[in-house]
């Protein structure tokens with residue numbers, strides 16, 4: 001029973017922001033005793049407020065909670081100006097490494113100037129406080145500049161991951177009603193130039209983008225692009241002649257800093273709305289405590305700005321605390337699978353934060369090609385490692401800990417979500433003893449629990465639903481344009497509307513109370529740390545002219561965590577042999593075009609029908625077993641058409 005625990009090195013404990021478990025427990029007790037006082041204190045000390053707040057948590061319109069609501073501040077001011085004013089102007093804010101290895105460094109002073117200039121450019125195009133700006137950019141300095149510039153003028157940004165399709169982009173433009181789109185001609189990934197502006201064009205052709213007045217295009221690849229002079233503007237032209245000084249727009253703490261779309265259990269992605277004051281408070285605090293960030297650290301979070309991790313721990317968190325960070329354009333396997341280790345060595349990265357999928361892929365690569373193994377590189381600058389986005393299996397954890405961290409760098413396995421804005425359950429590197437595969441204990445001030453279907457807290461050792469019992473500063477405020485869905489999805493009536501339902505299953509260790517996440521409890525898959533709704537993929541499949549019906553499930557995968565398996569019924573006889581192969585490829589490409597390559601089913605199986613109950617409900621639990629290649633051991637007595645199972649076996 002007793003699991004092996006990994007204790008933080010003494011040197012780290014000594015100097016850590018949260019030093020030892022007693023310290024951690026004191027903080028937890030402090031938050032329990034005076035919850036509002038605890039968070040108010042952090043909001044005051046971590047951020048500069050133009051007008052200090054007097055209210056802390058406003059629960060009057062629960063679950064639409066408000067934090068620090070009468071306070072006024074600006075996120076970009078907090079990320080840039082105040083550091084320059086404090087003498088950090090010459091400190092490097094961003095070390096940008098391009099796909100081809102070219103390195104560009106930007107100081108806080110330069111970043112402030114670039115952000116201000118772009119903010120002025122947006123203003124000159126009529127962008128005002130509260131307007132939505134859609135950002136469809138690759139990883140790079142411009143992405144961070146565009147996000148910070150929006151924050152500076154009070155515009156609400158919505159970043160769309162560069163791997164999403166034209167349709168996904170169109171849907172997000174339409175839902176946000178964005179007036180400006182910021183993109184680039186293309187992007188470099190793994191030595192290849194891929195189009196972005198062309199995808200924006202496709203989105204426009206689909207219709208629904210009428211709100212957009214301008215498309216700002218950064219020249220990245222120099223590839224040929226379509227050009228609409230009445231609408232399109234080069235980035236270099238819009239900033240030309242703009243001042244490098246821009247007074248920030250002071251906004252209320254609850255002002256929406258950004259919308260970020262994420263998959264739910266229905267077909268349509270949800271626009272998760274985040275605030276300014278509460279969001280930045282918790283993002284800054286987690287930088288200090290989860291990553292123990294110090295002025296001399298070099299921080300590197302490998303996430304793309306298209307995801308929440310890239311928002312909280314690339315575009316805002318590191319800058320909010322005045323840190324130096326690496327921003328990387330490329331992929332971990334180009335020019336070879338030692339890219340991460342080379343970059344850690346070259347930039348003396350001390351805190352490295354990545355996803356289990358990347359670790360698993362790099363383990364496989366270094367098993368096959370010893371030259372790319374981390375042992376060939378000097379990784380002595382590392383002091384803390386992080387994991388995010390999906391469960392990390394103990395074998396990958398051990399490898400990360402031993403081969404990358406040489407047994408001296410704690411791994412912070414951070415559990416959180418797009419909706420939570422910042423870390424929620426995570427070890428603190430100078431305090432928490434680690435157990436591989438467990439995200440350990442709640443961040444001080446976060447009230448996490450495991451409950452049954454009635455919302456009653458379960459004893460440790462019993463698996464159930466992961467919930468958060470009290471509102472927290474960086475929480476989702478609403479779903480853009482759909483407050484009812486917000487209530488229903490996250491504060492369901494079954495739990496009397498009082499508990500935040502995370503959508504994950506969890507179990508606490510009977511002795512330590514440590515949390516282990518057991519996976520999603522809804523129809524959401526996690527493929528390479530990316531969240532995808534099964535219904536979203538099913539909708540994409542049935543939109544194909546040949547498809548009559550489709551059901552999508554996940555199955556465990558060694559590298560990507562989960563893999564997508566689709567069961568498809570065609571409007572024509574069940575295909576066989578070469579025809580089936582051709583149709584699999586066609587449907588895979590179709591889904592990539594409808595949603596994006598990350599949503600491509602790994603496997604597609606055709607049947608004349610799907611396993612259904614007499615009332616016509618698809619029996620997904622059987623499909624999950626079939627997808628795993630298991631014998632059907634479950635009760636099939638309610639199944640209308642048992643013969644179909646044979647057909648759907650892999």
Ligand code: PRX
Nearest residue numbers: 388389390391413414415416417418517531
């Ligand atoms: O299932 C959990 C998983 O990722 C989901 C959230 O996905 P997303 O909103 O895209 O945000 C990912 C980055 C924060 C969660 O509901 N997840 C995230 N972190 C972990 C995790 N599962 C296990 N362990 C984690 N550390």
